[in-house]
Amino acid sequence: MAETINIQLAETKKNKPTGDLDFGTIFTDHMFIMDFEVGKGWHDARIVPYEPLTLDPAAMVFHYGQTIFEGLKAYHTEDGTIQLFRPEKNFERLNDSNKRMVMPAVDEDFALEALKKLVEIEKDWVPKEEGTSLYIRPYVIATQAYLGVAPSTQYKFIIILSPVGSYYKEGINPVKIAVENKYVRAVLGGTGEAKTAGNYASSLIAQEIMNEGGYAQVLWLDGIEKKYIEEVGSMNVFFKINGEVITPKLNGSILPGVTRDSVIRLLKHWDLPVVERKVSMDEIADAHAKGELEEVFGTGTAAVISPVGQLTWDNKDFVINNGQTGEIAKKLYDTLTGIQYGTVEDPFAWTQKVT
Ligand SMILES: *Cc1c(COP(=O)(O)O)cnc(C)c1O
Numbered sequence: 001m002a003e004t005i006n007i008q009l010a011e012t013k014k015n016k017p018t019g020d021l022d023f024g025t026i027f028t029d030h031m032f033i034m035d036f037e038v039g040k041g042w043h044d045a046r047i048v049p050y051e052p053l054t055l056d057p058a059a060m061v062f063h064y065g066q067t068i069f070e071g072l073k074a075y076h077t078e079d080g081t082i083q084l085f086r087p088e089k090n091f092e093r094l095n096d097s098n099k100r101m102v103m104p105a106v107d108e109d110f111a112l113e114a115l116k117k118l119v120e121i122e123k124d125w126v127p128k129e130e131g132t133s134l135y136i137r138p139y140v141i142a143t144q145a146y147l148g149v150a151p152s153t154q155y156k157f158i159i160i161l162s163p164v165g166s167y168y169k170e171g172i173n174p175v176k177i178a179v180e181n182k183y184v185r186a187v188l189g190g191t192g193e194a195k196t197a198g199n200y201a202s203s204l205i206a207q208e209i210m211n212e213g214g215y216a217q218v219l220w221l222d223g224i225e226k227k228y229i230e231e232v233g234s235m236n237v238f239f240k241i242n243g244e245v246i247t248p249k250l251n252g253s254i255l256p257g258v259t260r261d262s263v264i265r266l267l268k269h270w271d272l273p274v275v276e277r278k279v280s281m282d283e284i285a286d287a288h289a290k291g292e293l294e295e296v297f298g299t300g301t302a303a304v305i306s307p308v309g310q311l312t313w314d315n316k317d318f319v320i321n322n323g324q325t326g327e328i329a330k331k332l333y334d335t336l337t338g339i340q341y342g343t344v345e346d347p348f349a350w351t352q353k354v355t
Contacts, residue, residue: 005032005114009121010049016125021132021165023302028125028134032118032159035143036104042157045110047118050160056145060152065198066142068097071301072258073133073164074119074354076126077342082119082134082354085340087112089258094138097194102151103140111138115159119354122161131166131337135302167303172325172333174309175216177232179281180206181314185230185253187223192230192253199255200234207233217298219311223253227280235298235306236260239284240328242292249276259299263332265348272328281313288318295326304340305333 010029017026027050034045061067070090074082091108098105115136119126126134138159142152183206186192191199206218217233229248231237236257238247245267250256267274287293288311296308309323320326338344339351 006046028122028161036155038153058145060142068196069139075340076128083351100194127163135162135164174307176310177217178215179219179313184223185220232298235300240295241287245274297329
């Protein structure tokens with residue numbers, strides 16, 4: 001395992017963006033890379049100027065998709081420090097994804113140390129405007145030049161950084177979502193619980209069709225019976241029915257979100273009823289018919305909380321909370337973002353300072 005990080009600073013720096021930031025279009029001056037080779041392990045950890053990679057056209061990642069990624073953010077706090085939100089959870093999940101895809105584990109403590117060093121070097125890239133942050137994308141790719149279907153013997157672990165704007169530039173707006181009845185995101189025994197590229201490539205078609213129909217996201221059902229709810233877009237999903245908050249239980253095809261876990265822990269901390277269990281679309285339709293479907297929201301690093309104002313299933317429209325953001329969704333959003341930006345007490349020691 002690499003112990004030291006070689007640092008080579010960029011000779012010229014890019015201009016920092018001004019004005020509204022889009023998601024994931026601008027990258028900072030430096031990146032972290034380390035290499036893996038069977039027999040040698042991870043080695044050559046380095047922070048270098050951000051630049052294109054040179055890979056063999058036969059690199060296995062291009063052919064069989066052996067690659068995984070993570071997503072987290074660094075936040076500028078009011079006292080001028082920069083902090084991360086539960087970053088150890090992301091590196092733990094990175095290794096869970098690595099394992100599923102037969103890729104080598106990274107040393108989680110070392111990866112976090114490398115990330116902090118990189119963010120510290122790029123601290124002037126962490127935007128300060130309300131709701132903005134520095135998005136962090138760690139990922140691992142298979143780089144061996146080989147066309148055989150087998151695990152690669154060589155990999156690169158890379159971290160890149162991208163300043164991003166506020167997800168809710170015009171305030172939180174509940175979205176319209178539709179239940180996907182034809183395509184599925186994942187099946188039991190598949191790769192749904194790993195953050196691996198193929199899951200996203202295969203879900204684009206449903207997202208595309210839904211977007212054309214005026215829906216923001218797809219509500220995914222289980223891949224076997226198409227009966228039970230799994231996720232919404234690339235977020236986990238929560239329902240408030242008759243005072244109780246319900247989220248689908250992690251079953252192997254659902255991605256275990258850090259935001260999902262944080263929401264469950266906050267609700268428990270507030271003594272609000274929250275359960276993880278199987279939840280079917282029939283149950284949601286029933287609850288709506290009885291006037292008991294009080295809130296629906298998605299959770300994920302990008303949006304934190306994404307309230308759902310309308311849910312469409314088999315041409316039936318269920319309007320939720322008059323299309324308004326629910327009380328629990330709002331409280332969760334304010335608390336989580338408050339902890340992330342350091343304006344609300346952090347009772348779980350979820351944040352870690354970079355500088
Ligand atoms: C990343 C992701 C989530 C949310 O995870 P967070 O750790 O909360 O950002 C949920 N579902 C899918 C499919 C994802 O890729």
